[in-house]
Amino acid sequence: MAEILVESHNLVKIYKAADLEVVALQGLDLRVPTGEMLALVGPSGAGKSTLLNILGGLDEPSAGRCEVAGVDLTRLTAKERLLYRRRIVGHVWQQTSRNLLSDLTLLDNVMVPMVLSGYPANKRRRHATELLELVGLGPRLHHKPERLSGGEQQRGALAVALANDPPLLLADEPTGELDSVTAQDVLNLLRRLNHELGLTTIVVTHDHMVAASMDRSVAIRDGRTSTEVLHAEEAEETVIIDSVGRLQIPKQLLESLDFQGRARVHFADDHLELWPAGGNANLNGNARNDGRGA
Ligand code: ADP
Secondary structure: OOOEEEEEEEEEEEEEEOOEEEEEEEEEEEEEEOOOEEEEEOOOOOOHHHHHHHHOOOOOOOEEEEEEOOEEOOOOOHHHHHHHHHHOEEEEOOOHHHHOOOOOOHHHHHHHHHHHHOOOHHHHHHHHHHHHHHOOOHHHOOOOHHHOOHHHHHHHHHHHHOOOOOOEEEEEOOOOOOOHHHHHHHHHHHHHHHHHHOOEEEEEOOOHHHHHOOOEEEEEEOOEEEEEEEOOOOOOOEEOEOOOOOEOOOHHHHHHHOOOOOEEEEEOOOOEEEEEOOOOOOOOOOOOOOOOOO
């Protein structure tokens, strides 16, 4: 079985602003094997960016467990957090302006994180050049971002994110500002980096095309993981059961079956049946109504 690179268990994040508390994550469980390409999907406000910020070492969990590459993110000193951000994770943002410094050439942009992390001075230029060639920007080494197209800027952003060879890449809507053809190019590049570098990739997205190009999509709702789809195996959607036995039923199903906040449960030998607790169980005509009171 593949090694687990990211593991969160019962992860909680509470934001406090004045006398208001917002529970952004409320007991989230997630395991990401090394080498997986994962999409985090779900409605706005569900907690996706919060999770990405915690995994990126930009924000601290309030409670629960969260480990990336063996680093416990709940117990880092400020110095350890900085080292974590420089060596373990690379970040790509939707806004290209947030990824690249406008006054520097691409080559210098890629070398900045290397300088900050103490990458050997005599190897920086060569490694930065190799990374830019890997993302297809060999002919653009000395260009400043303003001379690059949107797609080229996101390729450059990937090279910057990978400057210190992190095992984990985090990307927040990395193709959000690109047209669909350019977006597909960037997705193909992510897949190639995944193959060639064994890079584990977590992408937050609202875009179905982006999610479908990953190995797995995990939906987050109300600060918890709810359902997942394995794209590679074209499996059906799976409902996630968290470590304390909670499951979230997809909204569509919930609405179509009119559970009204309660379900009657029938425990069979090898499966469970959930019936709306109120009215007649009519599961699209497929269900048996066998007098068990559902
Ligand atoms: P998503 O990325 O899925 O849209 P977010 O992680 O941005 O969701 O937000 C989850 C919840 O946490 C939302 O209710 C949001 O308003 C709140 N939130 C996010 N960041 C902050 C913050 N810095 N301060 C206060 N509340 C926040």
